[in-house]
Amino acid sequence: MKMKVLVTGGAGFIGSHIVDKLLAAGCRVVVLDNFSTGLRTNLPQGIELVEMDLGSEQLLPLFQREHFDYVIHQAAQTMVPKSLDDPHFDCRVNILGTVNLLEACRKTGVKRITAASSAAVYGDVDTLPVVETTVVRPTSFYGLSKLTVERYLALYQELYGLEYAALRYANVYGERQGDAGEGGVVSIFTRKMAAQEPVNIFGDGGQTRDFIYVGDVAAANYAALLATDCNRVYNISTQTETSVNTLIDVMSEVLGRSVTRNYLPAREGDIYRSSLSNAAAVHDLKWQPQTDLVKGLARTIDYFSCGRKS
Numbered sequence: 001m002k003m004k005v006l007v008t009g010g011a012g013f014i015g016s017h018i019v020d021k022l023l024a025a026g027c028r029v030v031v032l033d034n035f036s037t038g039l040r041t042n043l044p045q046g047i048e049l050v051e052m053d054l055g056s057e058q059l060l061p062l063f064q065r066e067h068f069d070y071v072i073h074q075a076a077q078t079m080v081p082k083s084l085d086d087p088h089f090d091c092r093v094n095i096l097g098t099v100n101l102l103e104a105c106r107k108t109g110v111k112r113i114t115a116a117s118s119a120a121v122y123g124d125v126d127t128l129p130v131v132e133t134t135v136v137r138p139t140s141f142y143g144l145s146k147l148t149v150e151r152y153l154a155l156y157q158e159l160y161g162l163e164y165a166a167l168r169y170a171n172v173y174g175e176r177q178g179d180a181g182e183g184g185v186v187s188i189f190t191r192k193m194a195a196q197e198p199v200n201i202f203g204d205g206g207q208t209r210d211f212i213y214v215g216d217v218a219a220a221n222y223a224a225l226l227a228t229d230c231n232r233v234y235n236i237s238t239q240t241e242t243s244v245n246t247l248i249d250v251m252s253e254v255l256g257r258s259v260t261r262n263y264l265p266a267r268e269g270d271i272y273r274s275s276l277s278n279a280a281a282v283h284d285l286k287w288q289p290q291t292d293l294v295k296g297l298a299r300t301i302d303y304f305s306c307g308r309k310s
Contacts, residue, residue: 011038
């Protein structure tokens with residue numbers, strides 16, 4: 001019998017790639033999205049789709065009707081500046097919305113939930129690559145809300161036996177990406193370069209991120225559904241540190257075009273260096289990234305350069 005999987009935020013950037021992966025694996029997929037940022041054009045025709053907010057009172061009746069086996073939870077507020085400007089909104093979406101989802105899972109016998117977390121839970125750290133046992137010191141309410149969700153997942157497992165995997169994403173990039181969220185710098189730069197416009201760099205460009213291709217993130221979520229034992233957090237990353245300046249160099253090389261760089265003041269709440277160890281995910285989930293930065297950027301640039309939108 002096919003696994004029946006609900007993907008929250010399934011019309012979004014990462015969520016839609018997860019939907020593609022699940023369909024290719026023969027799963028029965030239902031997408032839940034409120035379309036605050038997701039797009040119907042990201043989804044294949046004929047997909048089972050429910051337009052609903054995570055905080056809706058209709059969420060439990062949906063679960064009672066559909067009897068989902070698994071849930072992949074991607075719906076979230078993902079913008080660090082937004083979380084600082086409006087922490088109430090960040091909390092309502094990321095924490096209260098997730099609690100509503102967990103209650104629906106608990107009451108209807110969902111076997112496992114795989115949930116998106118973030119490298120933002122770590123804050124600025126001195127030793128790289130960061131391992132999952134590193135002391136967490138989020139520097140934004142976004143990072144704090146993701147960490148809080150992880151703690152809810154762990155306690156729901158302890159109290160009610162709901163299996164989980166919390167995936168701490170590095171900076172995800174790829175086709176269909178919007179300009180918002182943690183990894184949006186790639187799509188922003190891609191659009192600017194394609195239009196032969198200058199790119200804005202917040203800070204000195206020496207700040208680093210661990211850029212991971214969205215297809216590899218989708219594969220990690222599927223692997224987390226199949227893993228024999230999880231109930232913990234996993235870094236999903238390439239374990240490679242790349243500076244913003246180097247990122248632009250590589251993108252310029254792929255495009256065959258130089259770019260003008262405007263350096264602006266650093267943004268409040270942004271961490272300076274980031275690279276995540278992926279050893280635990282490689283070992284436990286039998287997963288590893290398959291797409292290097294040059295190949296992933298080439299696919300992303302081709303997607304946006306051909307006039308397609310995220």
